[in-house]
Amino acid sequence: MIGRVAGLADLLKGDGSADRVVPPSGFTAHLTLFTAGAMAFLTVFALALSLAAGQLADRWESELARTATVRISAPEAQMATQTAAVLEVLRTTPGIAGARVLDAAEQAALLEPWFGPELPVDSLPIPRLVEVTETGAGYDGDGLRLRLAAEAPGAVLDDHTRWRRPLVRAADRMRLVGYLAIGLIAASTAAMITLAARAALAANARVIEVLRLVGAQDVYIARAFVRRFTRRALSGAAAGTVAGAVMMLLLPDMGGDSGFLAGLGFSGWGWAWLPAIPLLAAGVAFWATRAAALRVLGGLT
Amino acid sequence: MIELDEAAYSYNSDDLLAGMTLQLAPGSFHFLTGPSGAGKTTFLKLCYMELMPTRGAVRVFGTDVRAMSRDAVALNRRRIGIVHQDCQFLDHLSVAENVALPLAVSGRDPSSEAGNIDELMAWVGLDGRRGARPPELSGGERQRAALARAVVLSPDVILADEPTGNIDWDMAQRLLRLLVELNRMGKTVLVATHDLNLIRAAKAQVAARVLRIRDRRLQSAGADL
Structure with a gap:
């Protein structure tokens, strides 16, 4: 692997005399630059989508795994007894690190988005909520439900699975879609560069003929084209990545807690992925051009 | 042979x-x-x-x-050095670069053998035409340049x-x-x-x-x- 990277570095450094054997310019140069730039630009957003979806899935997954709620619905006179029974059940259940009854202010805060700040929580028959924190090993949900049904009939365990699991699945799928998009972009880049390389090889048939006449091996001829296309892809992708990064910086701030879009963007180590995009484009161009060149040269008599 | x-x-x-x-x-x-x-x-x-x-x-x-x-x-x-009837040069390279082409394709650095190229160009009487492009050469000059290219690898x-x-x-x-x-x-x-x-x-x-x-x-x- 290190050898291959070193080989790619040597390739990009170039060989002055060998580079000149293929005439410069031609429409394939512009096509490669544009394709690499556009694809890198799109890759920035696909990468941002993947990272954001991944962070969201991880966050929801960990929250899902750590917390649950017990809702106690009982007549006012029995509420204290039921609450004590629930806390006792939770205290003696393996896998539960702690249980805490939410006070009236906390319950009001939970309801505020729907009913406003003036809701008279004390005068309404609102169920009491107990926040449950798990240990790392977790608890047996079915067993806990049975115990609650027996000892505190008005209590219902909500482990958040019902509503969080589809969201986690969706976020996971979104992350996969992001990776798939990057893969498709890489494949499209390879296809475009292959077409451009084949066009360049066809346009330079006479150059190839002369090079063979003076004893050039296929790998030498291929290298002359590969070096050129790899450099173009690298520079085009670098420009596209910079443009994409600038666009990401210019996205409006969504605030810290405004849902999925809040995480769209790069932060911290996320930025470190960006330099990988031009390198990926250069690698794709290297292999696509090399394969196309050797295939075309192998087909020539 | x-x-x-x-x-x-x-x-x-x-x-x-x-x-x-x-x-x-x-x-x-x-x-x-x-x-x-x-x-x-x-x-x-x-x-x-x-x-x-x-x-x-x-x-x-x-x-x-x-x-x-x-x-x-x-x-x-x-x-084997070959002089074709139509010579076959790369027109975007100078005559000297065309003569040195067999060196480049065989992995030798033409710039380090510039003295030999000069000598060869002089031998075929093209020392004043080093920087010319092949289309600028006369028929005789093309043939001599092709001969120089044919023998550059000895x-x-x-x-x-x-x-x-x-x-x-x-x-x-x-x-x-x-x-x-x-x-x-x-x-x-x-x-x-x-x-x-x-x-x-x-x-x-x-x-x-x-x-x-x-x-x-x-x-x-x-x-x-």
Whole structure:
């Protein structure tokens, strides 16, 4: 692997005399630059989508795994007894690190988005909520439900699975879609560069003929084209990545807690992925051009 | 060096060459003559591995060409210098860069051999035309540049296809002197030409064997040559 990277570095450094054997310019140069730039630009957003979806899935997954709620619905006179029974059940259940009854202010805060700040929580028959924190090993949900049904009939365990699991699945799928998009972009880049390389090889048939006449091996001829296309892809992708990064910086701030879009963007180590995009484009161009060149040269008599 | 053993070449079931048998010994000088269309260029292409025989065998430096890989053909071509009728240069490179091309493709650094290139350019009388592009050269200059490119790797064999076809007699004699000089340096030379005056002029300078292609077959030329 290190050898291959070193080989790619040597390739990009170039060989002055060998580079000149293929005439410069031609429409394939512009096509490669544009394709690499556009694809890198799109890759920035696909990468941002993947990272954001991944962070969201991880966050929801960990929250899902750590917390649950017990809702106690009982007549006012029995509420204290039921609450004590629930806390006792939770205290003696393996896998539960702690249980805490939410006070009236906390319950009001939970309801505020729907009913406003003036809701008279004390005068309404609102169920009491107990926040449950798990240990790392977790608890047996079915067993806990049975115990609650027996000892505190008005209590219902909500482990958040019902509503969080589809969201986690969706976020996971979104992350996969992001990776798939990057893969498709890489494949499209390879296809475009292959077409451009084949066009360049066809346009330079006479150059190839002369090079063979003076004893050039296929790998030498291929290298002359590969070096050129790899450099173009690298520079085009670098420009596209910079443009994409600038666009990401210019996205409006969504605030810290405004849902999925809040995480769209790069932060911290996320930025470190960006330099990988031009390198990926250069690698794709290297292999696509090399394969196309050797295939075309192998087909020539 | 190069050996043809009953070699034949057919194209679209037409026999262009048949039953060719010849050994190019080291240091020998051969002329190949015959009318236009007789198959002289096809014969040289068989020797240079641009074409493969359809029957018989062609051995280059002891190896049957049909058993050679593409890379082996390329490596063996470096031991054979060829001057084509149409020269075949890369027009976007200077004459000096074209002459140095075989060095570049064989992995040698032409810039480190600039002295040799200068010497070679002077030897073929093109020292003032180093930076010119091939389309700017006259016919004679192109032929001499092609000869310089053919010998830059110091090959064992020189093949020349109608090297004096498009140049005047003085220039033809100058080119002939260069080929004779190469032969005296020990190179094996095979020149395909229909110019009988050139052959007569050469025979005054070097012990050359003259071959003729007649009716698709190779034969020794008569005493008139």
